[in-house]
Amino acid sequence: MMSLSGPRLETATILEHELIARQTWRLRMAAPAIAAAVEPGQFVHLRLPGRPDHILRRPFSVYDVGPGWLECLYQVVGAGTAALSTTASGGSVDLLGPIGHGWQPPHDTRRALLVGGGLGIAPLYLLAQRLAGPDVSVTTGTLSTTDTPSTSDASSATLTSALAPPPLSPAWFSGVTVEAVLGVQTVAALFGEADFTAVVGAANLTVTTDDGSYGRHGLTTDVVQERLVELGIDYIACCGPEPMQRRVAELAAAAGVACQVSLERRMACGLGACLTCVVETHAGWRRSCVDGPVFAAPEVIW
Amino acid sequence: MTVDLSVQLGDWSWRNPFTVASGTFAAGRPYADLWSQTATTGSADSLALSQAAPLSCLGALTTKGVSRQPWLGNTGLRMTETASGMLNSIGLQNPGVEAFCRDDLPWLARQQVPVIVNVSGHSEADYVAVIERLEQEPAVSAYELNISCPNVDCGGMSFGVDPVAAGRITALSRAATDRPLIVKLTPNVTDITVIARAVEAAGADALSLINTVAGLAIDRRRRQLVFERGVAGLSGPAIKPIALYAVARCHQAVNLPLIGMGGISQVEDVVDFILAGATAVAVGTATFTDPLTVPRLIRDLGQWCQDQGVTSLSELVGVAQLP
Known part of the structure; x- marks a missing residue:
């Protein structure tokens, strides 16, 4: 069944398209084949609709996934993403995915620290769900097959696999404490706080803002430094601006803690x-x- | 009506006119998996793809540039998108001919597709050494001399802008092999026909037209150039008229089969290149947009010929002539 491994092409229908923070959009798409295969930290390569002059796809990490659907977050940074943001629900986008090697925490991880800066928060949410426990959307609920484009055997097998536990080590699902640090420039750019709170608990979530307009005034790296001193963190996953990732990598190395970065x-x-x-x-x-x-x-x- | 898509490049017969542009397809493996999966799921069932040997739909497969030693490629940013195009500055990163023979060729040999190896070098001796090494490999069908890459400092395009250097490197390569020898030319010259005539006289069997167009991008926030080397290579739909002009001019100037490339993404583009004088075509950047572009074009070209009552592509080659 090689069709279950590598990336595939799928025409996705936009289910929801919502502005969740300054210039930041949440895009939920019906894409059952890709949704069934996504691992935390993987991404989809999305072709911008309605802009044939933009010939290249855009990589978007997968924020959340559920039966038959997946979500990406993106920021409007240019004409292409601006055009995407005007695509309404019901419209379709062409996806290639899931792509890449996602997060691979050590199997004996007991206390994980997820560090996200800006849009780099996005690829950490699925990881938080997987680490925090089995009560996540990918393992519950039933699939709607109304938008399923194909009824071939391979396609059915793909859909069925969405109902089974994801193919990760069971060790991921037992007793891992997850902390998250989410950093944004300013409160207007903040997103995901409620989602992460629901998964890791309010006590394990720190929000930082560069300008002090919300949460803790300062950088995510300040928090990482403190946590590494105080607690038994044994795994760090980090995504965000490269200077931040570099600093987190240095801090983790100095503390002897396993660290992965998404580049x-x-x-x-x-x-x-x-x-x-x-x-x-x-x-x-x-x-x-x-x-x-x-x-x-x-x-x-x- | 049966449509025959096969084409003849000199003595060399292709099942259809399609190959891929060097550097856009690696040695085929990234696309083989996706094409095979498409065949499996039937999600594009009108594409005639074989699950076991999906690349066998190609007329020929052209590899990424292969050099004598491993090349690291360029540092810094390597790509930026432009209006209907993209600029790249990869710098022919490749693991060298030995690694190619060890890691890619045994797999390629099983794909039931003729393999054109794109040969790159810093010196004449480099090109000859790569060819001599590959002469021992039965899985290789032909060579494409890359004397036209704008993204390396020494070699590459510097051979392709000078008719004497282009002729010499072609002659030395010709002496090293009896396999079909294709020379890929750069559009970044005053008169491409001068180079085309020189490599024809030196024994080339076919020409690939064109490599990327030299271009520049500015990072206006930092007030500097985007690419460390400054210059980069433009590809995509933006360069199609430039490529068509090169094909039409070379069709007039030389008596060699031409492989046209530059901005092909739809069947109309394929037809335009053939009418301008190309016998075969290569698809590059469009594969990044849609990884199934080539299988779709093979299907669409057959349909186009049906609709137009064209029974053989040879009747179209070069019909639209320059005055």
Whole structure:
């Protein structure tokens, strides 16, 4: 069943499209085949609708997933994402995914710290769900097959697998305490607080703002530094601006804590062919699309 | 009416006119999986894809550039999108000919598709060494000399802008092989026909037209150039008219089969290139937009020929001539 492994093409229907923070949109799409296969930290390569002059797809990490659907968050940064933000529910987008190697916490992880900056918060939410326990949407509920484009055997098998537990180590699901630090510039840019609170608990969530307009005034890295001193953190997952990731990687290395980072690069194919998205590592150039986007922090040459 | 999509490049017969542009397809593996899966799920059932050997739908497969030693490629940002195009500055990153023979060729040999190896080098000796090494490999069908990449400092395009250097490297390569020898030319010259004639005289069997167009991008926030090397290579629909002009001019100037490429994404583009004088075509950047572009184009070209009453593509080649 090789069709269950690598990325696939799927025409997704937009179910919800909501502005959740300044310039930041949540896009829920019906994409049963990809949704059934997504692992935390993977992404989809999305073709912008209605803009044939924008020839390249855009990589969006998967924020949340449920029966038959997945969600991505994105920021409007240019004409392409601006056009996407005007695409209404019911419209369709062309997806390629799921792509890449996602988060792989050590199997004996007991206390994980998830550190997200800005839109880098997005790929951490699925991880928080998986680490915090089995009570997540991917393992509950029933599938709606109304939007299923194909009734072939392979497709049915893919759908059925959505109901089974995700193919991760069972160790992920038992007794891991998850803390999250979410950093944004200012309160207007904040999103995801309620989602993370529901999964990790209010006591385990810290929000930082650069300007002090909400939560703790300061940087995520300040919090990471404190947590590494105070508590038995044994795994850090980090995504955000590269200076932040680099600092978190340094702090983790100094504390001897396993750390993974999710690196974003401009990419064309998303399949490992074009070599535009390479990351410099101690093992040479690695492709952020298929070798990443998640890398062991000590491997990365910053 | 049966439509015959096969084409003839000199003595070399292809099942259809399609190959892929070097550097956009690796050695095929990333796309083989996706195409095979498409065949499995039937999600694009009108595409005639084989699950076991999905790349066998191609007329030929052209690999990423292969050099004598491993090349690291360029540092810094490697790609930016432009209006209807993209600029790349990869710098021919590849693991070298030995790694290619070890890691890619045994797999390629099982794909039931003719393999064109794109050969890159910093020197004449480099090109010859790569060809000599590959002559021992029965899985290789042909060579495409890359004397046209704008993204490397030494070699690459510097051979392709000078008719003497282009002729010499073609002649040396010709002496090293009896396999079909294709030379890929750059549009970044005053008169591409001068180079085309030089490589024809030196023994080339076919020309690939065109490599990327030299271009620049500015990071206006930092007030500097986007790419560390400054120049980068433009591809995509934006360059199609430039490529068509090169094909039409070379069709007039030389008596070699031409492989046209540059901005092909729809069947109309394929037809335009053939009418301008191309015998075969390559698809590159469009595969990034839609990984199934080539299988779709094979299907669509058959349909187009049906609709137009065209029984053989050869009747179209070069019909639209320059005055």
